[in-house]
Amino acid sequence: MPVPSIYESGSFRDRSGRVFYDHGQVYRALGTEGFADWSAVAQRPFVQKSMKSGSLVRTETTAGVNAPLSDFQCEAVLKHDVVPVVTWPFEWSFSMLRSAALLTLDLMLDALQEDAILKDGTPYNVQFIGACPTWIDTGSILPLRPGQIWDGYRQFCQMFLYPLMLQSWKNVDFQPWLRGSLEGISPREFSSLLSMRDMFRRGAVSHVWLHAKLQGQNAAKPKLADSIKASGFSRDMIISNVQGLRRIVEHLTWKADKSTWSDYDKSSTPVQRDAAIKEQFIAEVCRSRTTQLMNDASKTWKTVWDLGCNQGRYARLAAQHAEAVLAIDSDHLTIDRLFRTLNAEGNRTITPMVCNLADPSPSLGWRLQERRSLEQRSKPELVFCLALIHHLVIGSNLLLADVISWLASLKSTVVLEYVDRKDAQVQQLLANREDVFSDYSIEAFRAHVDRSFTVIKELPLADGTRSLFWLQPRI
Numbered sequence: 001m002p003v004p005s006i007y008e009s010g011s012f013r014d015r016s017g018r019v020f021y022d023h024g025q026v027y028r029a030l031g032t033e034g035f036a037d038w039s040a041v042a043q044r045p046f047v048q049k050s051m052k053s054g055s056l057v058r059t060e061t062t063a064g065v066n067a068p069l070s071d072f073q074c075e076a077v078l079k080h081d082v083v084p085v086v087t088w089p090f091e092w093s094f095s096m097l098r099s100a101a102l103l104t105l106d107l108m109l110d111a112l113q114e115d116a117i118l119k120d121g122t123p124y125n126v127q128f129i130g131a132c133p134t135w136i137d138t139g140s141i142l143p144l145r146p147g148q149i150w151d152g153y154r155q156f157c158q159m160f161l162y163p164l165m166l167q168s169w170k171n172v173d174f175q176p177w178l179r180g181s182l183e184g185i186s187p188r189e190f191s192s193l194l195s196m197r198d199m200f201r202r203g204a205v206s207h208v209w210l211h212a213k214l215q216g217q218n219a220a221k222p223k224l225a226d227s228i229k230a231s232g233f234s235r236d237m238i239i240s241n242v243q244g245l246r247r248i249v250e251h252l253t254w255k256a257d258k259s260t261w262s263d264y265d266k267s268s269t270p271v272q273r274d275a276a277i278k279e280q281f282i283a284e285v286c287r288s289r290t291t292q293l294m295n296d297a298s299k300t301w302k303t304v305w306d307l308g309c310n311q312g313r314y315a316r317l318a319a320q321h322a323e324a325v326l327a328i329d330s331d332h333l334t335i336d337r338l339f340r341t342l343n344a345e346g347n348r349t350i351t352p353m354v355c356n357l358a359d360p361s362p363s364l365g366w367r368l369q370e371r372r373s374l375e376q377r378s379k380p381e382l383v384f385c386l387a388l389i390h391h392l393v394i395g396s397n398l399l400l401a402d403v404i405s406w407l408a409s410l411k412s413t414v415v416l417e418y419v420d421r422k423d424a425q426v427q428q429l430l431a432n433r434e435d436v437f438s439d440y441s442i443e444a445f446r447a448h449v450d451r452s453f454t455v456i457k458e459l460p461l462a463d464g465t466r467s468l469f470w471l472q473p474r475i
């Protein structure tokens with residue numbers, strides 16, 4: 001939970017408003033211009049409808065809260081609903097980014113119909129409540145002024161459209177590109193990746209090739225914008241452009257049909273053999289806090305991380321007892337399928353996330369504070385680490401002691417499945433490489449665990465090479 005009255009360092013780029021936290025609540029301080037803009041749009045039907053549906057974060061003007069900002073002239077303070085878990089676009093799957101893009105375009109069209117506009121087109125203005133996208137930047141909703149152009153168009157192309165096209169047209173994961181640059185993929189960069197055949201695809205000429213040609217005219221950009229306004233640029237022109245973008249995004253698909261782990265939950269022998277007993281074990285852990293709270297049936301875990309979640313079998317169990325579950329896996333296709341299922345259900349508890357724990361998202365941006373690392377954004381109370389530790393140690397060359405130390409640093413209850421080196425999957429990992437993993441043994445595992453955790457319960461599984469551990473961090 002954020003400490004009282006702390007400024008959100010990632011919000012400094014918006015000169016009209018600043019986000020801050022106070023006792024676990026989220027607020028937005030508005031300057032004179034920002035408050036005037038919000039006052040002009042706040043009661044419009046599309047804003048109220050969007051907040052009611054959940055596509056726009058619920059927001060209200062509040063009093064009695066002081067913004068912790070000495071360098072900002074605060075005119076008013078808004079209070080937002082809290083987003084349980086913050087994720088970044090480079091941690092999303094294709095379908096997550098696509099749903100966020102469609103949300104942006106739909107909100108833009110609704111705004112234009114009521115003479116308003118979104119000044120931005122960045123996916124960082126979208127967060128997921130479970131698997132449901134929500135626009136969180138109320139400060140970017142402005143009244144539409146005569147002759148105004150959509151300043152966020154280029155941003156939308158670089159951070160939504162091109163990454164989606166890259167995945168759809170080239171089957172190249174977009175996450176490293178968005179992680180590598182917070183500005184996204186430039187028109188010139190993306191244009192250079194396209195073949196002649198790609199130029200016949202919908203949107204390639206109008207939104208990529210022409211955009212790349214104009215990129216070299218940056219010096220004249222202010223004059224170009226002024227000339228567009230002077231020529232009588234209209235709301236209908238923006239609507240036509242946004243509608244065209246929506247048609248393009250709606251038809252972009254990613255046709256990958258198989259990956260390393262996408263069918264694991266259905267075809268794996270350990271899953272089929274051990275699933276029922278693991279579910280019972282995890283359910284017992286999840287219910288343990290309810291028991292401690294005198295059988296209170298409310299959500300008793302604030303945040304749960306399911307590391308290596310695959311298709312979310314155990315994340316769903318946790319969701320019955322938790323306010324928020326972060327379902328993490330490095331396999332893009334697996335997470336994409338999980339998201340599509342959860343989104344279709346309208347699930348508002350489980351948020352999927354593409355993340356390689358051996359190469360996690362670092363802190364990025366100005367002074368490494370704009371986009372913070374996962375551990376700075378989320379503090380789990382319960383962590384699942386099931387059939388994962390051998391992949392981290394043997395598959396990714398991490399040290400066993402380091403993995404246990406990292407889990408201990410989370411200060412969370414941990415459910416861990418230890419997979420012995422005699423296990424068939426470990427033998428498969430070792431099949432084509434030298435076995436230099438002398439630190440990976442049950443004796444070493446127990447020794448590292450005993451230094452940082454209390455073992456509440458241990459349960460050997462049927463084949464004798466796997467065991468479940470319920471671990472409580474030492475105070």
